[in-house]
Amino acid sequence: MGKPVRVGIIGCGKIAGQYLESFRRLEDVILVAVADLDPARAQAAADTCEGVRAVPVEALLAADDVDLVLNLTVPAAHAGVALRAIAAGKHVYGEKPLAATTAEAREVLDAARAAGVLVGCAPDTVLGTGIQTARKAIDDGLIGAPVAATATMLTPGHERWHPDPDFYYQPGGGPLLDMGPYYISALVTLLGPVSSVIGAASAGRSERTIGSGPREGQPVPVAIDTHVTGVLEHTSGAISTLVMSFDAVQSTSANIEVHGQQGSLAVPDPNHFDGDVRLFALGAEDWVALPVSAGYLGSGRGYGIADLAATPQGDEPRAGGTLAYHVLDVMDSLLASAHTGQAVAIRSTAERPSVVALADIASPGVPVPSGSTAIRE
Template identity: 50%
Template sequence: MGIGIIGCGNISGAYLKAARSFPVLDIRAVADLRPEVAAARAAEHGLVAKSIGALLADREIGLVINLTIPRAHVDVGLRVLAAGKHVYSEKPLGVEFAEGRRLLEAARAAGLRVGSAPDTFLGGAHQTARQLVDAGTIGQPIGGTAFFMCPGHESWHPDPAFYYDFGGGPMLDMGPYYITDLVNLLGPVAQVSGMTSMARRERVITSALKKGQVMPVKVPTHVAGTLRFANGAIVQIAMSFDVAGHNHSPLEIYGTEASLLVPDPNNFGGEVKVRRPGGDWVDEAVTLPYADGNYRSLGVADMAHAILANRPHRASGDLALHVLEVMEAFDKSSRSGQVVEITTPLERPAPIGASLVDGRIA
């Protein structure tokens, strides 16, 4: 399938490198609002740089990967759909639930598909954890914890201001990885209870390119709360840009028969461990593929194969919209002091088995 990329910033290099692992992805062109950035990325990977208009007019491109900043995801996605092409967006799907729903409605009306990152839940470690849950290894899921907490991104990102602007913050930035993986493991979320805070109104960039510049903070930078899943499991979650360090595991799932340690959902691999009553943590073998590197095109490859085979794709717009509604619910709950009901229906994406080899996904 002919693929175009709009947005040639920091993450595009990872997508272009990983795309080489998937023969179904034929990258035809890249584009960016800054032509010089697109030209540099194209030269780096031996590709063609085009204007956004020219890329959207290219009849050999059937699917566009949208790697623009979060606030532009829906506007660019709507342009892609209007050009008659499928679109796969970087996370989050949008910065508001209402605009994400508008994107999916436009796709349905046009007979086109929407996909969205993260696709890390398709990695071998997370699919191994999914197998253990589905096999009943932990018994009936009871609850869990999910933690991402750091001091912020201003020390390493070359242009971090958007992380603290509308559409940023730790929940919209990192929450998609954790909540998507939890949905992969436990199914859809039914209710959210949350609280938010903002420790500082301004932050100073310490990375080299813009060192010393002051950024205004417009969004909550510490978000905590509880997810109640439709299966009854209750998961505590915290996402923060205000914490110097912590000692929590990224994801833990608790069941009536055992507990499960799930690795960092920002990665495709990692250690999966199970602990039964009275025992120690035991490593579970990760034998499924795509656990040994950064495969940030796996979801796009699955989507391309799904379009060609006329089957559902896993990193879908429906999944991303459900996750977006859940993330937005933390702020709603914090403001209202009430539990928020989640309205988007969702079936868990199909698991991936050993058929995921040689870049071909069944």
């Protein structure tokens, strides 16, 4: 793909601000244009970044100085926008999930392959020091052969804080489709691809009430499952238990735990890029925090684009379309299993992404945290 990569954003909602912040630190990612169905929102985003222009969507897709389209639209629009970008000859990096359905996601990957362009997809949180330090600990044999993992995300619902939470409760949203990509991408990064699943799900309420912003007090209809649990069998033989809920309040469990024959790892929140990784070795008396040993230091949303740009030709990006498709396939299969009561074999697969060497790829002048052994690329 080459560096630097020139980016145009389609969709300037709440998540866009986090990408803009990362792009200010990344020399190999240059934001040149933004677009949104609401021109005022696009202009507001452009005004925060020197040299960035706000344009209509069609103009962004046609722009010669846009190499990659960052697709930050709502989930139901992910596939449609991605296909338009691919048809325009652009590489694509999208927010998760890759598409609302596996059929749409397959169409995106097939179109990209035919056009000779790359597809990347969030979450790139798996490239940060939290998940990557845990991955290196597993690779280094600190817990022995992995046998099991648990992944737990419990929250009373995004309507409590999000001013426009409607899409979270429509197809393509929900706790599994919204938060599951973080957890399942992390599990695949740690333990490898999934071969089969069995799930159960429920929807406790038919509507939710917005808790903040100008629409506070308004009802939001619920059209998806709001509590999903499942068992994932990895091709490695390890078994993961997953709980994703918008119906619970809190948990004392680590977000992810990985258990091996010689020890257990407590892994930080995969919705974040960093956090302590703790080890309880066989025969030890307590948990011990491991030193940061892998991943991009100080990373944030958008680092997956820099990683994609640096991917050797012919290789699959770590936060790539194949992994995102596999994760979506796992989630769709979990929901299908929940509704039929039968185990579902996963037809897709994805290679376990390579570990990220400890590095700071931010712009020169950004300090490396004290005590780290990071290298600057």
